Amino acid sequence: MSATAKRGYHHGDLRAALLATAMGMLERGEPFSLRAVARETGVSATAPYRHFADREALESALAAQGLRDLLADLTRNRELPTTVSELAELGVTYVEFALRRPALFRLMFGSECDDENDERVRAAAEVHELLAAAVAGVFPDSDPIDLALGGWGLVHGMACLYLDGKLIGSSMDDVAAQARSSFIAVFAARPNG
Amino acid sequence: MSATAKRGYHHGDLRAALLATAMGMLERGEPFSLRAVARETGVSATAPYRHFADREALESALAAQGLRDLLADLTRNRELPTTVSELAELGVTYVEFALRRPALFRLMFGSECDDENDERVRAAAEVHELLAAAVAGVFPDSDPIDLALGGWGLVHGMACLYLDGKLIGSSMDDVAAQARSSFIAVFAARPNG
DNA sequence: GCCACGATGTTGACAGTGCTTACATATCAG
DNA sequence: CTGATATGTAAGCACTGTCAACATCGTGGC
Numbered sequence: 001m002s003a004t005a006k007r008g009y010h011h012g013d014l015r016a017a018l019l020a021t022a023m024g025m026l027e028r029g030e031p032f033s034l035r036a037v038a039r040e041t042g043v044s045a046t047a048p049y050r051h052f053a054d055r056e057a058l059e060s061a062l063a064a065q066g067l068r069d070l071l072a073d074l075t076r077n078r079e080l081p082t083t084v085s086e087l088a089e090l091g092v093t094y095v096e097f098a099l100r101r102p103a104l105f106r107l108m109f110g111s112e113c114d115d116e117n118d119e120r121v122r123a124a125a126e127v128h129e130l131l132a133a134a135v136a137g138v139f140p141d142s143d144p145i146d147l148a149l150g151g152w153g154l155v156h157g158m159a160c161l162y163l164d165g166k167l168i169g170s171s172m173d174d175v176a177a178q179a180r181s182s183f184i185a186v187f188a189a190r191p192n193g
Numbered sequence: 194m195s196a197t198a199k200r201g202y203h204h205g206d207l208r209a210a211l212l213a214t215a216m217g218m219l220e221r222g223e224p225f226s227l228r229a230v231a232r233e234t235g236v237s238a239t240a241p242y243r244h245f246a247d248r249e250a251l252e253s254a255l256a257a258q259g260l261r262d263l264l265a266d267l268t269r270n271r272e273l274p275t276t277v278s279e280l281a282e283l284g285v286t287y288v289e290f291a292l293r294r295p296a297l298f299r300l301m302f303g304s305e306c307d308d309e310n311d312e313r314v315r316a317a318a319e320v321h322e323l324l325a326a327a328v329a330g331v332f333p334d335s336d337p338i339d340l341a342l343g344g345w346g347l348v349h350g351m352a353c354l355y356l357d358g359k360l361i362g363s364s365m366d367d368v369a370a371q372a373r374s375s376f377i378a379v380f381a382a383r384p385n386g
Numbered sequence: 387g388c389c390a391c392g393a394t395g396t397t398g399a400c401a402g403t404g405c406t407t408a409c410a411t412a413t414c415a416g
Numbered sequence: 417c418t419g420a421t422a423t424g425t426a427a428g429c430a431c432t433g434t435c436a437a438c439a440t441c442g443t444g445g446c
Contacts, residue, residue, distance in 0.1 A: 157350025
């Protein structure tokens with residue numbers, strides 16, 4: 001309303017505004033509804049349809065943004081890891097992202113990504129490539145494809161399990177510590193004595 | 194309708210019938226709606242509320258059933274693994290379950306399990322214990338908690354990533370094979386040449 | 387400077403959802 | 417047979433996603 005009042009009939013950059021409030025609601029844990037996003041943006045319920053084909057399109061745009069944010073977290077102040085423990089830190093960062101922005105994480109990975117024609121696939125691919133490169137750098141002797149999938153699965157699975165309440169950690173630091181030690185334990189495991 | 198016609202006003206075992214049709218719709222990939230379940234069971238839209246407090250309760254019951262089915266898959270014709278490759282088979286079974294019944298798998302793990310008072314927690318705990326015991330048996334020298342979480346995370350993460358279309362496999366056998374080799378690769382990895 | 391036009395936002399409406407409240411029917415104890 | 421109780425029903429509320437028709441704005445051709 002204030003936006004409408006200030007800007008008049010036209011909003012200026014409604015698409016960005018919608019994404020921003022939607023992301024905000026997501027982080028705040030509020031359940032996500034197109035109408036609610038429109039309401040909170042101070043715009044009519046159908047206005048979003050000028051910018052997003054349907055609800056899924058908005059979600060996809062958010063997911064793409066989330067993937068870019070995740071990639072930023074993973075690369076911030078960091079070279080590619082060279083040791084297992086540096087690799088573990090990368091994994092911990094992944095898990096922490098999921099814990100810090102659970103709803104967004106679920107949006108990013110919780111349902112099939114049927115985006116043929118989107119920036120979202122590209123963003124997902126970039127994350128994929130980063131993880132693959134990191135794993136391959138630390139374990140040059142192993143099949144990079146197998147290991148990349150395994151390593152990604154490891155941290156992704158831990159993140160999901162935490163998110164789903166299947167595992168308990170009293171604080172985020174606790175969880176991070178456990179993720180780290182589990183990661184290291186797996187990569188250091190030796191079978192049968 | 195036939196049920197109503199045959200049995201008259203009362204259904205006999207509506208609770209079980211609702212669970213059955215709901216599970217059926219889930220497997221068939223149809224989107225899940227309480228009303229649709231009631232409709233397909235041939236009963237009024239509000240009848241389910243006699244048997245389930247709300248939609249979540251029905252979902253929880255389905256999830257519990259799914260967890261029991263998963264546990265059955267994991268234990269069918271199988272002793273506790275003693276080698277890494279036997280452990281990998283267990284992991285492959287986990288992934289295959291997710292691929293075979295994707296909607297159910299999502300229901301089981303896709304949202305917080307806020308069931309204080311349910312059989313669902315028990316079923317989840319049994320799965321957890323089985324995996325922990327399996328991992329601990331194969332890797333007696335490692336911290337069992339760390340390794341169990343890591344191992345579970347590994348297969349769970351791969352399952353999620355496949356489900357979310359983040360990875361491609363042309364057939365279920367392909368996927369199983371890749372899950373197996375990734376699992377083995379991770380547990381055999383040696384850092385830095 | 388004016389004005390039609392396309393892009394943008396609004397109104398109103400429809401079908402579908404979860405859920406509650408008040409009511410109808412069947413089953414079983416006495 | 418009768419009435420309490422378990423079970424299913426009908427009507428309705430608040431909400432959702434989506435569509436079609438209309439209103440408004442700002443910009444380019446004259």
